Amino acid sequence: MIVFFILAFLTLLFSLLVVTQRNVVHSAMALAATLFVMAVLFLTLDAPMLGVLQILVYAGAIMILILFVIMLLNPLSIEARPAAWWMLGSLGAAALCLQLAALVHRPAVSAEAAVPASFGGPESIAQSLFTDFALPFGLASVLLLVAIIGAVALAQRQR
Amino acid sequence: MQAPIEYYLVLSAVLFAIGVAGVVIRRDVIVILMSIELMLNAVNLTFIAFSRFMGSVEGQVIVFFVMTVAAAEAVVGLAIVISVFRFRQTLDPRDMQLLKW
CATH class of the missing domain: 1.20.120.1200 (NADH-ubiquinone/plastoquinone oxidoreductase chain 6, subunit NuoJ)
Structure with missing residues (x-):
């Protein structure tokens, strides 16, 4: 605690x-x-x-x-936003924070579940990743490949 | 003793709000990108807390995917920042409104 x-x-x-x-x-x-x-x-x-x-x-x-x-x-250092923006941003964030915290008020799960000792280790995650989530795993690899190609295409010097 | 799940959820909510405040307040694209990473991490914390308290490892697998997407997002976002900076010499989002209607 x-x-x-x-x-x-x-x-x-x-x-x-x-x-x-x-x-x-x-x-x-x-x-x-x-x-x-x-x-x-x-x-x-x-x-x-x-x-x-x-x-x-x-x-x-x-x-x-x-x-x-x-x-x-x-x-170069960028000038700060005027104080009004800081006020607005902070108040908005505080409101959002209260709203989100209010959702927590009613506990969805009260007690801690009992888990095996291997919980959260590489083995248990891989077990789930390569069986139930095999398709999203493949899609994630494709996403990373696309991101690499996109980053190179965007950042290279134009000829 | 393990802290109850509400504590983690409230911490996550506050972190998310700080990330939103960063996006709204700052005028530097790189700091805005970092604030987005902050928000993604807040959500990751929620996933992991629920995963632990419900005794199901699926939440952690989702966090794995969120990390993947966050890495892709950061790479492409920074590439765009470099590309824009090369043409306009600025990191101020107010100068990047060519597509704004």
Whole structure:
């Protein structure tokens, strides 16, 4: 329980930094920290495989990609939005947050289900992935291939 | 002791709202993309919490797919950002309204 509160505090702190930091690189570093802490949250929910994937794919690959693009473009600092926008955005987000949290009021699942020790490991995920979800798995591979080709086509220098 | 599922759901809701605020407030396409990643992660947390509390591994498989799509989205989004920056020298979404009606 105490672990959850520490992790939740860190997640919220870093994600707020993502939104509020003026420097893009600082935002990116805060996002990487958020993703790391969320990987630990996944571990507390018996999802070790996804925790590792989160660090490899998100905190590793995607963050490196974002940092490379920031480095490549070297964007000038952009002026902040007027205070009215900050007010509007924060109030809207707070309203949305209350709305979503109100949905949680009635617990759909009260007690924790009993699960085998192998729950969330590579074996149990692969078992489900290659039987029930074989078609979506194939589609996901095609999606990644299309994304690679699309990214190369978009980002290459036009001749 | 494991925290009850409501705590995870509320944390996920707050994270999602922070992501929405980032998309609305910031004027930098890269930060907007990062806020979208934040929202996707909030949803992932919900999936994993429900997966744990219902004792079914399917939620985790869905999160696997969400990660795949998020990676594709980030790659294509950043490629578009690079392409736009090459022609317009800007990352401000206000300058990217060629398709706006």
